[in-house]
Amino acid sequence: MRKKLLLIAIFCALILTLVVGAMYKYLMSQVYGEEQTNFEMQVEKTIKTEFFDRDITQIEESKSGDNQYNKYYLYYSATENKNIIKQLEAQTQVASKQLKDSRSMVLSYVNEEKVNDALINRQLVTKEYIWDDKTKSLKYLGELKELSEILLSKNRNEPRLKDIVNDESDLLAINRIVQEQLLSTRTKLKSTIDEEELDQVLTNDFLSKDSKITLLPHSIQIAFDKEVLGVTKMNVDTEKILPFIDPAIVSDNNLPKKSLDQKRNYVALTFDDGPNDTSTKKLLRELKKEKIKATFFVLGQMVDKNPEVAKKIVGEGHEIGSHSYTHPDLTQVTLDKVKEEVLKTDKAIFHATGVLPKLFRPPYGAVNGAVAKTIGLPIIQWNVDSEDWQVKNKDLIVNKVIDTVENGSIILIHDIHERSVESIPEMVSQLRKRGYEFVTISELLSYGQKPLNQYFGLADQREIK
Known part of the structure:
Protein backbone atom coordinates (compact mmCIF):
# COMPACT_ATOMS: atom_id res chain seq x y z
CA MET A 1 0.00 0.00 0.00
CA ARG A 2 2.78 2.43 0.97
CA LYS A 3 4.65 1.61 -2.23
CA LYS A 4 1.50 2.33 -4.23
CA LEU A 5 0.95 5.68 -2.47
CA LEU A 6 4.61 6.62 -3.05
CA LEU A 7 4.29 5.95 -6.77
CA ILE A 8 1.10 8.04 -6.92
CA ALA A 9 2.89 10.89 -5.10
CA ILE A 10 5.83 10.76 -7.49
CA PHE A 11 3.49 10.69 -10.47
CA CYS A 12 1.54 13.71 -9.18
CA ALA A 13 4.75 15.61 -8.49
CA LEU A 14 5.92 14.89 -12.01
CA ILE A 15 2.63 16.06 -13.49
CA LEU A 16 2.77 19.21 -11.36
CA THR A 17 6.33 19.93 -12.51
CA LEU A 18 5.35 19.53 -16.14
CA VAL A 19 2.30 21.75 -15.71
CA VAL A 20 4.28 24.43 -13.89
CA GLY A 21 7.04 24.23 -16.49
CA ALA A 22 4.55 24.54 -19.31
CA MET A 23 2.83 27.46 -17.63
CA TYR A 24 6.20 29.15 -17.06
CA LYS A 25 7.22 28.68 -20.66
CA TYR A 26 3.86 30.03 -21.80
CA LEU A 27 4.10 33.08 -19.56
CA MET A 28 7.73 33.73 -20.58
CA SER A 29 6.87 33.38 -24.24
CA GLN A 30 4.12 35.90 -23.75
CA VAL A 31 6.43 38.31 -21.97
CA TYR A 32 9.36 37.90 -24.37
CA GLY A 33 7.05 37.76 -27.36
CA GLU A 34 5.63 41.09 -26.31
CA GLU A 35 9.11 42.42 -25.72
CA GLN A 36 10.27 41.14 -29.12
CA THR A 37 7.26 42.76 -30.77
CA ASN A 38 8.07 46.01 -28.98
CA PHE A 39 11.73 45.68 -30.09
CA GLU A 40 10.78 45.16 -33.72
CA MET A 41 8.36 48.09 -33.66
CA GLN A 42 11.13 50.35 -32.36
CA VAL A 43 13.52 49.01 -35.01
CA GLU A 44 11.02 49.97 -37.71
CA LYS A 45 10.49 53.40 -36.16
CA THR A 46 14.24 54.02 -35.94
CA ILE A 47 14.72 53.12 -39.60
CA LYS A 48 11.89 55.41 -40.70
CA THR A 49 13.30 58.26 -38.61
CA GLU A 50 16.82 57.73 -39.94
CA PHE A 51 15.74 57.73 -43.57
CA PHE A 52 12.93 60.26 -43.38
CA ASP A 53 14.81 62.88 -45.41
CA ARG A 54 17.16 60.63 -47.37
CA ASP A 55 16.74 60.04 -51.10
CA ILE A 56 17.75 56.40 -51.09
CA THR A 57 16.34 53.14 -52.39
CA GLN A 58 16.13 50.11 -50.12
CA ILE A 59 17.30 47.07 -52.03
CA GLU A 60 17.62 44.50 -49.26
CA GLU A 61 14.80 44.59 -46.73
CA SER A 62 16.68 42.95 -43.91
CA LYS A 63 18.88 40.04 -42.99
CA SER A 64 18.79 38.13 -39.73
CA GLY A 65 21.90 38.23 -37.63
CA ASP A 66 23.34 35.37 -35.61
CA ASN A 67 20.12 34.92 -33.59
CA GLN A 68 16.49 35.93 -33.90
CA TYR A 69 16.97 38.97 -31.66
CA ASN A 70 19.90 40.41 -33.57
CA LYS A 71 18.99 42.09 -36.85
CA TYR A 72 20.92 44.06 -39.40
CA TYR A 73 19.76 46.19 -42.32
CA LEU A 74 21.54 47.49 -45.41
CA TYR A 75 20.33 50.38 -47.52
CA TYR A 76 21.83 51.57 -50.80
CA SER A 77 20.76 52.83 -54.21
CA ALA A 78 19.94 50.52 -57.10
CA THR A 79 22.93 51.81 -59.09
CA GLU A 80 25.48 51.42 -56.30
CA ASN A 81 28.97 50.18 -57.15
CA LYS A 82 29.38 46.47 -56.33
CA ASN A 83 32.65 47.07 -54.51
CA ILE A 84 30.97 49.65 -52.28
CA ILE A 85 28.19 47.14 -51.47
CA LYS A 86 30.76 44.50 -50.53
CA GLN A 87 32.54 46.94 -48.24
CA LEU A 88 29.24 47.91 -46.63
CA GLU A 89 28.25 44.27 -46.09
CA ALA A 90 31.60 43.44 -44.53
CA GLN A 91 31.45 46.43 -42.18
CA THR A 92 27.90 45.47 -41.17
CA GLN A 93 28.81 41.85 -40.51
CA VAL A 94 31.62 42.88 -38.15
CA ALA A 95 29.28 45.06 -36.10
CA SER A 96 26.56 42.41 -36.07
CA LYS A 97 28.91 39.73 -34.76
CA GLN A 98 30.00 42.00 -31.93
CA LEU A 99 26.36 42.30 -30.82
CA LYS A 100 25.26 38.73 -31.56
CA ASP A 101 24.55 37.82 -27.92
CA SER A 102 22.13 40.68 -27.32
CA ARG A 103 18.85 41.98 -28.66
CA SER A 104 20.23 44.55 -31.03
CA MET A 105 20.05 46.21 -34.43
CA VAL A 106 22.73 47.27 -36.91
CA LEU A 107 21.81 49.80 -39.58
CA SER A 108 24.16 50.48 -42.51
CA TYR A 109 23.92 52.79 -45.50
CA VAL A 110 25.96 54.89 -47.91
CA ASN A 111 25.96 58.56 -46.99
CA GLU A 112 27.08 61.56 -49.02
CA GLU A 113 28.54 64.55 -47.23
CA LYS A 114 29.52 67.82 -48.90
CA VAL A 115 33.06 68.83 -47.93
CA ASN A 116 33.29 72.04 -49.95
CA ASP A 117 32.05 73.41 -53.26
CA ALA A 118 34.29 70.99 -55.16
CA LEU A 119 34.10 67.82 -53.11
CA ILE A 120 31.63 65.22 -51.84
CA ASN A 121 32.66 62.44 -49.46
CA ARG A 122 30.88 59.10 -49.76
CA GLN A 123 30.90 57.34 -46.40
CA LEU A 124 29.90 53.86 -45.29
CA VAL A 125 27.90 54.46 -42.12
CA THR A 126 27.12 51.62 -39.68
CA LYS A 127 25.03 52.49 -36.62
CA GLU A 128 24.57 50.17 -33.65
CA TYR A 129 21.51 50.00 -31.38
CA ILE A 130 20.98 47.77 -28.35
CA TRP A 131 17.86 46.87 -26.34
CA ASP A 132 17.74 48.31 -22.82
CA ASP A 133 15.87 45.91 -20.53
CA LYS A 134 15.37 48.55 -17.86
CA THR A 135 13.73 51.18 -20.05
CA LYS A 136 12.35 48.66 -22.54
CA SER A 137 13.67 50.77 -25.39
CA LEU A 138 16.19 50.68 -28.22
CA LYS A 139 19.22 52.78 -27.37
CA TYR A 140 21.83 54.20 -29.75
CA LEU A 141 25.19 52.61 -28.98
CA GLY A 142 27.55 54.23 -31.49
CA GLU A 143 28.56 54.26 -35.13
CA LEU A 144 31.40 53.65 -37.55
CA LYS A 145 32.06 55.90 -40.55
CA GLU A 146 34.41 54.72 -43.25
CA LEU A 147 35.32 56.98 -46.18
CA SER A 148 34.94 54.85 -49.29
CA GLU A 149 34.98 57.25 -52.23
CA ILE A 150 35.31 60.92 -53.11
CA LEU A 151 33.22 62.60 -55.78
CA LEU A 152 33.70 65.86 -57.62
CA SER A 153 30.69 68.15 -57.46
CA LYS A 154 31.10 69.32 -61.06
CA ASN A 155 31.73 65.93 -62.64
CA ARG A 156 30.73 63.24 -60.18
CA ASN A 157 29.93 60.50 -62.67
CA GLU A 158 33.03 60.37 -64.88
CA PRO A 159 35.83 62.49 -63.37
CA ARG A 160 38.91 63.02 -65.53
CA VAL A 250 42.17 66.84 -51.12
CA SER A 251 39.88 65.75 -48.29
CA ASP A 252 42.56 64.52 -45.90
CA ASN A 253 44.01 67.62 -44.25
CA ASN A 254 46.46 65.48 -42.29
CA LEU A 255 48.65 64.67 -45.28
CA PRO A 256 52.27 65.47 -44.44
CA LYS A 257 53.55 68.79 -45.75
CA LYS A 258 57.10 68.59 -47.10
CA SER A 259 58.33 72.10 -46.48
CA LEU A 260 61.43 73.67 -44.96
CA ASP A 261 61.65 75.58 -41.71
CA GLN A 262 61.19 79.23 -42.69
CA LYS A 263 63.43 80.38 -39.84
CA ARG A 264 66.50 78.55 -41.18
CA ASN A 265 68.75 79.09 -44.21
CA TYR A 266 69.32 76.47 -46.90
CA VAL A 267 71.40 75.94 -50.01
CA ALA A 268 71.52 73.13 -52.56
CA LEU A 269 74.83 71.84 -53.87
CA THR A 270 74.47 70.58 -57.45
CA PHE A 271 77.12 68.75 -59.47
CA ASP A 272 77.19 68.51 -63.27
CA ASP A 273 78.73 66.39 -66.02
CA GLY A 274 79.57 63.22 -64.07
CA PRO A 275 79.79 60.60 -62.95
CA ASN A 276 83.36 59.43 -63.38
CA ASP A 277 85.25 56.79 -61.43
CA THR A 278 87.77 59.14 -59.79
CA SER A 279 86.70 62.62 -58.69
CA THR A 280 83.01 61.68 -58.33
CA LYS A 281 83.93 58.83 -56.00
CA LYS A 282 86.14 61.20 -54.00
CA LEU A 283 83.29 63.69 -53.80
CA LEU A 284 80.87 61.03 -52.55
CA ARG A 285 83.28 60.14 -49.76
CA GLU A 286 83.52 63.80 -48.74
CA LEU A 287 79.75 64.31 -48.79
CA LYS A 288 79.27 61.18 -46.70
CA LYS A 289 81.85 62.41 -44.21
CA GLU A 290 80.07 65.78 -43.96
CA LYS A 291 76.61 64.12 -43.86
CA ILE A 292 75.42 66.18 -46.81
CA LYS A 293 72.88 65.21 -49.47
CA ALA A 294 73.39 66.84 -52.86
CA THR A 295 71.89 66.72 -56.35
CA PHE A 296 73.83 65.25 -59.30
CA PHE A 297 72.92 66.21 -62.87
CA VAL A 298 74.50 63.38 -64.82
CA LEU A 299 75.28 62.85 -68.48
CA GLY A 300 73.80 59.68 -69.91
CA GLN A 301 77.01 58.71 -71.68
CA MET A 302 78.93 59.01 -68.40
CA VAL A 303 76.35 56.87 -66.60
CA ASP A 304 76.74 54.18 -69.26
CA LYS A 305 80.51 54.26 -68.67
CA ASN A 306 80.26 54.33 -64.86
CA PRO A 307 76.95 52.71 -63.86
CA GLU A 308 78.28 51.59 -60.46
CA VAL A 309 79.08 55.21 -59.52
CA ALA A 310 75.58 56.34 -60.55
CA LYS A 311 74.16 53.55 -58.43
CA LYS A 312 76.28 54.69 -55.50
CA ILE A 313 74.97 58.26 -55.88
CA VAL A 314 71.39 57.08 -55.46
CA GLY A 315 72.26 54.43 -52.89
CA GLU A 316 73.81 57.02 -50.60
CA GLY A 317 70.67 59.15 -50.60
CA HIS A 318 71.60 61.83 -53.13
CA GLU A 319 69.21 63.07 -55.79
CA ILE A 320 69.92 62.30 -59.42
CA GLY A 321 68.82 64.42 -62.37
CA SER A 322 69.35 64.35 -66.12
CA HIS A 323 71.85 66.62 -67.90
CA SER A 324 71.24 65.12 -71.39
CA TYR A 325 73.24 62.32 -72.98
CA THR A 326 76.01 64.12 -74.89
CA HIS A 327 75.77 67.73 -73.58
CA PRO A 328 74.51 69.61 -76.68
CA ASP A 329 72.86 73.01 -76.68
CA LEU A 330 69.28 71.73 -76.89
CA THR A 331 67.98 74.97 -78.40
CA GLN A 332 70.27 74.42 -81.41
CA VAL A 333 69.16 70.88 -82.31
CA THR A 334 65.88 69.41 -83.59
CA LEU A 335 63.15 68.43 -81.13
CA ASP A 336 63.62 64.81 -82.22
CA LYS A 337 67.24 65.11 -81.11
CA VAL A 338 66.11 66.62 -77.80
CA LYS A 339 63.75 63.70 -77.30
CA GLU A 340 66.56 61.25 -78.08
CA GLU A 341 68.93 62.94 -75.61
CA VAL A 342 66.31 62.78 -72.86
CA LEU A 343 65.21 59.20 -73.56
CA LYS A 344 68.75 57.77 -73.73
CA THR A 345 69.65 59.42 -70.44
CA ASP A 346 66.45 58.24 -68.75
CA LYS A 347 67.28 54.68 -69.81
CA ALA A 348 70.90 54.93 -68.72
CA ILE A 349 69.94 56.23 -65.29
CA PHE A 350 67.19 53.65 -64.82
CA HIS A 351 69.37 50.71 -65.83
CA ALA A 352 72.12 51.86 -63.45
CA THR A 353 70.03 52.95 -60.46
CA GLY A 354 66.47 51.61 -60.80
CA VAL A 355 64.99 55.12 -60.68
CA LEU A 356 63.98 57.71 -63.24
CA PRO A 357 65.25 61.30 -63.00
CA LYS A 358 62.60 63.81 -61.93
CA LEU A 359 64.73 66.88 -62.70
CA PHE A 360 66.56 68.17 -65.77
CA ARG A 361 69.39 70.67 -66.15
CA PRO A 362 69.89 71.72 -69.78
CA PRO A 363 73.51 72.01 -70.91
CA TYR A 364 74.64 75.65 -70.75
CA GLY A 365 71.26 76.47 -69.18
CA ALA A 366 69.86 76.74 -72.70
CA VAL A 367 66.11 76.12 -72.92
CA ASN A 368 62.95 77.43 -74.58
CA GLY A 369 59.28 76.55 -74.49
CA ALA A 370 59.41 73.85 -77.17
CA VAL A 371 62.48 72.21 -75.63
CA ALA A 372 60.99 72.34 -72.11
CA LYS A 373 57.79 70.68 -73.32
CA THR A 374 59.75 67.95 -75.08
CA ILE A 375 61.83 67.31 -71.96
CA GLY A 376 58.71 67.13 -69.77
CA LEU A 377 60.60 67.63 -66.48
CA PRO A 378 61.22 70.62 -64.18
CA ILE A 379 64.20 72.66 -65.42
CA ILE A 380 66.78 73.36 -62.71
CA GLN A 381 69.11 76.30 -63.30
CA TRP A 382 71.34 78.02 -60.70
CA ASN A 383 72.00 81.44 -59.16
CA VAL A 384 75.50 80.75 -57.81
CA ASP A 385 78.07 79.75 -60.42
CA SER A 386 81.35 78.54 -58.94
CA GLU A 387 83.00 79.02 -62.36
CA ASP A 388 85.14 76.04 -61.41
CA TRP A 389 85.53 74.93 -65.01
CA GLN A 390 87.29 78.22 -65.72
CA VAL A 391 89.29 79.20 -62.63
CA LYS A 392 90.45 75.69 -61.66
CA ASN A 393 91.65 76.94 -58.27
CA LYS A 394 90.00 75.65 -55.11
CA ASP A 395 90.37 78.89 -53.14
CA LEU A 396 88.91 80.98 -55.95
CA ILE A 397 86.06 78.49 -56.31
CA VAL A 398 85.24 78.78 -52.61
CA ASN A 399 85.44 82.58 -52.66
CA LYS A 400 83.17 82.82 -55.70
CA VAL A 401 80.49 80.75 -53.96
CA ILE A 402 80.77 82.48 -50.58
CA ASP A 403 80.62 85.96 -52.15
CA THR A 404 77.41 85.30 -54.09
CA VAL A 405 75.45 82.83 -51.93
CA GLU A 406 72.13 83.67 -50.27
CA ASN A 407 69.29 81.76 -48.62
CA GLY A 408 67.76 79.33 -51.10
CA SER A 409 70.67 79.39 -53.52
CA ILE A 410 71.30 76.66 -56.08
CA ILE A 411 75.06 76.28 -56.38
CA LEU A 412 76.59 74.99 -59.63
CA ILE A 413 79.77 72.88 -59.42
CA HIS A 414 81.29 70.20 -61.70
CA ASP A 415 82.30 66.93 -60.06
CA ILE A 416 84.49 65.93 -63.01
CA HIS A 417 87.20 68.44 -61.99
CA GLU A 418 89.64 67.50 -59.24
CA ARG A 419 90.02 71.09 -58.01
CA SER A 420 86.26 71.44 -57.73
CA VAL A 421 86.02 68.39 -55.49
CA GLU A 422 89.00 69.60 -53.45
CA SER A 423 87.15 72.87 -52.77
CA ILE A 424 84.19 71.15 -51.11
CA PRO A 425 85.54 70.74 -47.53
CA GLU A 426 86.41 74.44 -47.20
CA MET A 427 83.24 75.52 -49.00
CA VAL A 428 81.07 73.45 -46.66
CA SER A 429 82.92 74.78 -43.62
CA GLN A 430 82.49 78.40 -44.69
CA LEU A 431 78.81 77.97 -45.53
CA ARG A 432 78.08 76.27 -42.21
CA LYS A 433 79.78 79.10 -40.34
CA ARG A 434 77.32 81.42 -42.07
CA GLY A 435 74.39 79.32 -40.87
CA TYR A 436 73.54 77.43 -44.06
CA GLU A 437 72.17 73.88 -44.15
CA PHE A 438 72.45 71.59 -47.17
CA VAL A 439 69.47 70.03 -48.94
CA THR A 440 68.65 68.42 -52.29
CA ILE A 441 66.83 70.37 -55.01
CA SER A 442 63.52 68.62 -54.29
CA GLU A 443 63.87 69.36 -50.57
CA LEU A 444 64.69 73.00 -51.33
CA LEU A 445 61.62 73.33 -53.55
CA SER A 446 59.40 71.31 -51.16
CA TYR A 447 58.87 68.63 -53.84
CA GLY A 448 56.65 71.04 -55.76
CA GLN A 449 58.82 71.71 -58.81
CA LYS A 450 56.92 71.50 -62.09
CA PRO A 451 57.72 70.86 -65.77
CA LEU A 452 57.56 73.88 -68.10
CA ASN A 453 59.09 75.94 -65.28
CA GLN A 454 62.71 76.75 -64.50
CA TYR A 455 64.16 77.32 -61.05
CA PHE A 456 67.16 79.52 -60.30
CA GLY A 457 66.73 79.39 -56.52
CA LEU A 458 64.16 78.96 -53.80
CA ALA A 459 62.49 82.30 -54.53
CA ASP A 460 63.12 82.45 -58.28
CA GLN A 461 60.73 80.37 -60.36
CA ARG A 462 59.99 81.33 -63.96
CA GLU A 463 57.54 79.89 -66.44
CA ILE A 464 59.17 78.86 -69.73
CA LYS A 465 57.32 80.19 -72.75
Missing part, protein backbone atom coordinates in the same frame (compact mmCIF):
# COMPACT_ATOMS: atom_id res chain seq x y z
CA LEU A 161 42.47 64.11 -64.85
CA LYS A 162 41.64 67.52 -66.28
CA ASP A 163 39.14 67.98 -63.43
CA ILE A 164 41.88 67.90 -60.79
CA VAL A 165 44.95 69.45 -62.48
CA ASN A 166 45.40 73.10 -63.34
CA ASP A 167 47.56 72.94 -66.46
CA GLU A 168 49.85 70.87 -68.67
CA SER A 169 52.76 71.17 -66.24
CA ASP A 170 50.75 69.31 -63.59
CA LEU A 171 49.85 66.60 -66.09
CA LEU A 172 53.50 66.14 -67.09
CA ALA A 173 54.56 65.89 -63.45
CA ILE A 174 51.95 63.20 -62.75
CA ASN A 175 52.99 61.37 -65.91
CA ARG A 176 56.57 60.98 -64.64
CA ILE A 177 55.35 59.78 -61.23
CA VAL A 178 53.16 57.14 -62.90
CA GLN A 179 56.01 56.08 -65.21
CA GLU A 180 58.31 55.47 -62.26
CA GLN A 181 55.61 53.61 -60.31
CA LEU A 182 54.92 51.37 -63.31
CA LEU A 183 58.60 50.51 -63.62
CA SER A 184 58.96 50.00 -59.86
CA THR A 185 55.99 47.61 -59.82
CA ARG A 186 57.34 45.74 -62.83
CA THR A 187 60.77 45.42 -61.21
CA LYS A 188 59.22 43.75 -58.18
CA LEU A 189 57.64 41.13 -60.44
CA LYS A 190 60.80 40.44 -62.45
CA SER A 191 64.42 41.29 -61.72
CA THR A 192 65.16 43.06 -65.00
CA ILE A 193 63.26 45.23 -67.45
CA ASP A 194 64.15 44.93 -71.12
CA GLU A 195 64.40 47.77 -73.66
CA GLU A 196 61.00 47.03 -75.16
CA GLU A 197 59.30 47.30 -71.78
CA LEU A 198 61.18 50.48 -70.94
CA ASP A 199 60.16 51.98 -74.28
CA GLN A 200 56.53 51.11 -73.57
CA VAL A 201 56.59 53.17 -70.39
CA LEU A 202 58.76 56.07 -71.56
CA THR A 203 57.43 56.59 -75.09
CA ASN A 204 53.82 55.37 -74.88
CA ASP A 205 51.28 58.19 -74.44
CA PHE A 206 48.97 56.31 -72.09
CA LEU A 207 47.95 59.34 -70.00
CA SER A 208 46.08 62.42 -71.13
CA LYS A 209 43.92 65.15 -69.63
CA ASP A 210 40.89 62.98 -70.47
CA SER A 211 42.10 59.89 -68.61
CA LYS A 212 39.40 58.66 -66.22
CA ILE A 213 40.07 58.77 -62.49
CA THR A 214 38.52 57.53 -59.25
CA LEU A 215 39.17 59.50 -56.08
CA LEU A 216 39.77 57.27 -53.09
CA PRO A 217 40.47 58.22 -49.45
CA HIS A 218 44.27 58.22 -49.77
CA SER A 219 44.93 57.60 -53.44
CA ILE A 220 43.75 58.37 -56.94
CA GLN A 221 43.08 55.54 -59.35
CA ILE A 222 44.03 56.54 -62.90
CA ALA A 223 42.67 54.57 -65.86
CA PHE A 224 45.12 54.52 -68.76
CA ASP A 225 44.06 55.52 -72.26
CA LYS A 226 45.84 52.41 -73.53
CA GLU A 227 47.37 49.33 -71.94
CA VAL A 228 51.00 49.55 -70.86
CA LEU A 229 53.00 46.60 -69.51
CA GLY A 230 49.72 44.69 -69.36
CA VAL A 231 48.25 47.29 -66.95
CA THR A 232 45.16 49.40 -67.63
CA LYS A 233 44.97 51.41 -64.39
CA MET A 234 47.00 52.30 -61.34
CA ASN A 235 46.48 53.69 -57.85
CA VAL A 236 48.79 56.58 -56.99
CA ASP A 237 49.12 57.84 -53.42
CA THR A 238 47.57 61.30 -53.12
CA GLU A 239 50.64 62.46 -51.18
CA LYS A 240 52.88 61.78 -54.18
CA ILE A 241 50.93 64.04 -56.52
CA LEU A 242 49.68 66.55 -53.95
CA PRO A 243 51.63 69.53 -55.41
CA PHE A 244 50.15 68.88 -58.85
CA ILE A 245 46.42 68.65 -58.13
CA ASP A 246 43.78 71.15 -57.09
CA PRO A 247 44.08 71.44 -53.27
CA ALA A 248 40.28 71.77 -53.03
CA ILE A 249 39.88 68.08 -53.90
